[in-house]
Amino acid sequence: MTKEIPLKITNIKKEFSKKVLDGINLEVQNNEIFGFIGLNGIGKTTLIKIILDLIEQDEGEVEIFGISRLLPRARERICYLPEKFQPSSHLKGEEFIKFVLSFYNKKFDEKKAKQLCANLDLKPEMLKEKVTKYSKGMTQKLGLVAVLLSEADLIILDEPMSGLDPKARIALKKELLAYKKLGKTIFFSSHILSDMDEICDSIAVLNNTKIVYHGTPKSFKDKHKLDSLDKAFLKEIGVN
Numbered sequence: 001m002t003k004e005i006p007l008k009i010t011n012i013k014k015e016f017s018k019k020v021l022d023g024i025n026l027e028v029q030n031n032e033i034f035g036f037i038g039l040n041g042i043g044k045t046t047l048i049k050i051i052l053d054l055i056e057q058d059e060g061e062v063e064i065f066g067i068s069r070l071l072p073r074a075r076e077r078i079c080y081l082p083e084k085f086q087p088s089s090h091l092k093g094e095e096f097i098k099f100v101l102s103f104y105n106k107k108f109d110e111k112k113a114k115q116l117c118a119n120l121d122l123k124p125e126m127l128k129e130k131v132t133k134y135s136k137g138m139t140q141k142l143g144l145v146a147v148l149l150s151e152a153d154l155i156i157l158d159e160p161m162s163g164l165d166p167k168a169r170i171a172l173k174k175e176l177l178a179y180k181k182l183g184k185t186i187f188f189s190s191h192i193l194s195d196m197d198e199i200c201d202s203i204a205v206l207n208n209t210k211i212v213y214h215g216t217p218k219s220f221k222d223k224h225k226l227d228s229l230d231k232a233f234l235k236e237i238g239v240n
Contacts, residue, residue: 004066012060038206
């Protein structure tokens with residue numbers, strides 16, 4: 001397998017009515033869980049959309065496994081779950097998963113799908129039901145099952161803990177660690193910093209259009225002489 005860096009972000013700048021991203025530089029290494037931290041509305045999702053070529057940057061470039069994100073083949077090895085995830089209401093859960101897997105030339109493994117559902121506390125029989133019968137949390141779990149079954153080399157998750165209760169969050173963390181053991185790379189944003197502290201190899205903090213920290217969670221806490229990522233983050237951005 002190629003040793004190209006899964007995600008390389010170089011000098012990304014983006015402005016809407018005001019500057020949102022100003023010279024963002026990040027590298028996400030092979031086989032790591034990378035956490036992206038920042039307040040609401042500060043530009044995390046904007047950067048993710050630029051990575052996925054859903055919006056244009058003003059300056060800079062993004063490479064996915066050494067390929068410009070402008071080229072369609074750059075996205076062949078990634079799978080993405082947006083924060084506001086809503087599959088087609090016409091599909092059953094199993095049909096949605098099959099649709100996602102078709103992009104990766106993978107066959108639907110019913111046994112594996114049911115096991116993942118059980119692991120994430122989603123009743124496996126719900127795969128036979130239309131997604132209109134799913135709650136917000138169930139819909140989120142369905143999306144996560146599809147992403148994990150894709151076995152994409154890089155998965156990008158925007159607030160994957162959204163809508164999940166504590167039991168499901170614990171289950172998801174186990175699944176992400178298991179996914180990493182397959183040799184995969186995970187990039188995700190979350191407001192739940194304690195989760196990041198538990199499973200991330202590296203984190204980056206976005207504040208006032210800049211990356212103000214990039215390193216391990218432990219080093220970030222050590223930097224601020226605090227014992228939790230939440231407290232260190234608030235100190236970093238100047239909130240007492």
